[in-house]
Amino acid sequence: MGKTEGIGLFRDYLNQKGLRNTPERETIVREVFVTHDHFDVDTLYLRLRNKKKNISKASIYRTIPLLIDSGLIKEVFFEDGHMHYEHEYGNDHHCHFRCLGCKKIIEFKQDFIEDIQETFSKDYGFEVTGHKLELFGYCRDCL
Amino acid sequence: MGKTEGIGLFRDYLNQKGLRNTPERETIVREVFVTHDHFDVDTLYLRLRNKKKNISKASIYRTIPLLIDSGLIKEVFFEDGHMHYEHEYGNDHHCHFRCLGCKKIIEFKQDFIEDIQETFSKDYGFEVTGHKLELFGYCRDCL
């Protein structure tokens, strides 16, 4: 699940936008869907290098906006001076808790957000396409 | 409301932490509480310069973590490659909607978040001290 369809969806997206389907882009998408972990540009680049896929960082930086626009990945948080991502397609929806003590990230699910989105849409007449919810605090280990 | 107490609270925070109360820090806090708008380091720096308060960017960068730690300001969103802040104290709690079309930010209030925080705290035994909720989509003008 996720992995192969993700690539298909990205191909569709590229075609629809009149962009080209290149081996580099294909390799990047494939790697993004290998794990469910959060990733940043640097670790993605290194993961590819370790597999002898030498793709330049510039290409990764150029592909990420396309992946976001196509809905395959999303930004999740800005930490250590740079952005972190995760793939959206094939990943159950969840939010993030960030421990201010040990810096660990815990994923959790909840359903209230849908209500919030709907309430907001109705109140303002806007179209809500997504959200980002982050909780902060201290985990049990750090308390 | 907000403005003068904010400075008092920051003084308390500095004392409690054994840090010094300097005119630069005082000027920065004062300026932060002048408006309710979002701000970033650069605009804060320019606002101070326009008032002939020549405080270095370095000092602003060094003061911001203190203001966050003291609960006076918080990060609100990362945009245009850098962080944006707003003052928390003296500001009614609200979340942000970001229009993907015209890029405007709309503040809105809701109460569900408290429930989410409590549910999460109970489920995990963690202490939740704050949150960041952002909705994305298209405003009426852009639809």
Added chain:
DNA sequence: TTATTATTGCAATTGAAACTCAATAACAAT
């Protein structure tokens, strides 16, 4: 197969944030 045009990799550039360090200023102890 050829022509057109997007994409690639490299290198240079930008910009935010952090750091260096000498000079300065706050506070405590005299």
Added chain:
DNA sequence: ATTGTTATTGAGTTTCAATTGCAATAATAA
């Protein structure tokens, strides 16, 4: 008040994520 100690300041420098220019290359259409 004066001195010693130590945090803070500002200017400049450094770091590093992210972007961009450019020549070479490769993907699609004709």
